[in-house]
Amino acid sequence: MLNTDVPTTFENLELPTNLLSTLTALGYQHPTPVQAASIPHLLTGKDLLGHAPTGTGKTAAFSLPLLARIDVTKNTTQVLVLAPTRELAIQVTAAMKQYGADLKGLKTLSIYGGQDYGPQLQQLRAGQHVVVGTPGRVMDHIRRGTLKLDTLEALVLDEADEMLKMGFLEDVEWILEQTPDTRQMALFSATMPREIKRIATRFMKTPETVSIKALIGAKAMINQRYSIMAAKEKPEALQKLLNFEAFDAVLIFVRTKVQTESLAELVSKNGHRVAAIHGDLAQSQREQIIKRLSKGQLDIVVATDVAARGLDVERISHVINFDAPHDAETYVHRIGRTGRAGRSGEAIIFLNKREERLIRGLERETQNKLTQYHLPTASMIREKQLNDFAATLKTAVEAGPREELIEVIDRIANELETDHLTIAAVLASQLLPERSPGSRKTPATESTRPQAKERSRTQSTAADQPPPPPKSQPGFSPSKGKAIFRIEVGHDQSVEPGEIVGAIANEGGLNGKEIGQIQIFADHTLLELPNALPRT
Missing domain, CATH: 3.40.50.300 (P-loop containing nucleotide triphosphate hydrolases)
Incomplete structure (x- = not known):
């Protein structure tokens, strides 16, 4: 196992100069532990079993050495990467294109479900050195004969445990059975369940093992x-x-x-x-x-x-x-x-x-x-808001105002017989809201309007809205299998139906469809929930 405490550079890993120049341009200085441990093995053609979670730099760990071994003069598929999701396939493809920017003639393609077959077929016929795909779509192309693996040099299973969780294990094994026995294989997985170990035992040849802990806490900052x-x-x-x-x-x-x-x-x-x-x-x-x-x-x-x-x-x-x-x-x-x-x-x-x-x-x-x-607190948020505004304003002042606006400000100051500081404060108040965003807004009920201030709270409630129904008399009849529940938040707290659905689904472990009618009153809310739900 490589000693990852010793400072290592990509030059020490014996990567070719065209890859090193790209890494320098990208600002990469030192390899992560998984890169330092994996690249030497993969460069020499060995199989690799990598126990490494997301965020450790494993994409570069397998991309760089496999790109280094591609012969761009051969118009054949030499590297196949299997990924559990379309998003990861796209991400890996983009990374390999980026790392291989100085490999003239390199062709890389991602294939996954949800895409039209037409463009994929066209590009596969043109020949691709690297293909990155999800198991289902890769299987389709192998069966169609549009993805040929007889010249495959290396295969990568990325996030193998995720493929297991998503039910792709049989598909992955079928794909592996279609690859040449001579191909190199790398398997990366955040966890190593029994099924993943079985794949490694069956399809890999005395693999080197690299185990890297997640870069959590102080190491990952x-x-x-x-x-x-x-x-x-x-x-x-x-x-x-x-x-x-x-x-x-x-x-x-x-x-x-x-x-x-x-x-x-x-x-x-x-x-x-x-x-x-x-x-x-x-x-x-x-x-x-x-x-x-x-x-x-x-x-x-x-x-x-x-x-x-x-x-x-x-x-x-x-x-x-x-x-x-x-x-x-x-x-x-x-x-x-x-x-x-x-x-x-x-x-x-x-x-x-x-x-x-x-x-x-x-x-x-x-x-x-x-x-x-x-x-x-609200005052802390407001203070930050003012400080951010001041910083933005300073930057704008340093950049210098537009001449025509100076003339406008001068004219207004003369017309209103006021000073420039007052005008600046008024302009600032237009840009900066009086209350910090996200603070609760006072509902526009009659009790907050000027003409309502002379009336008592009791009169206002009676005149403007019916009192909230008591708990024993809900505002609507429950549907079959449901009961009326009451929670002590309402319009006075600026609550929205979506927030209630989210909170109830989270707290009660319910599906959104199980939540029925919702009626929001001033200080409480009534809603339909499954009758079996405990009333606590």
């Missing part, structure tokens, strides 16, 4: 924090967090498809550029969202664990576990999307009282401490 709250408090807590934390891009994890949409809608109302990713999106929509996030056209993505597979964007600075994951391994996968390759990152998890016991398990899994996160 991920600052892990937790905050304890009730489910109904999470939407407002999220808005406070987003208004206070200095972030580049944020990935928010929730449990259900319904929550991705409702939470994205809530966050967008706060002025953030946000999108939801879930299983119902077309592949083209998913790709567009990831592309926009990468280019800085989006700042926040709300996703489920399955939908977020393959979402690997370098600018993600924060991962927020709005809902706790089902296990510690999922937590590691989630937060591994930030703090990558030596970058710093922030991971924050929202937990209710019952989930507080999970903290010790997460600390054991990540080998690092989770510190408590105290939500910022």
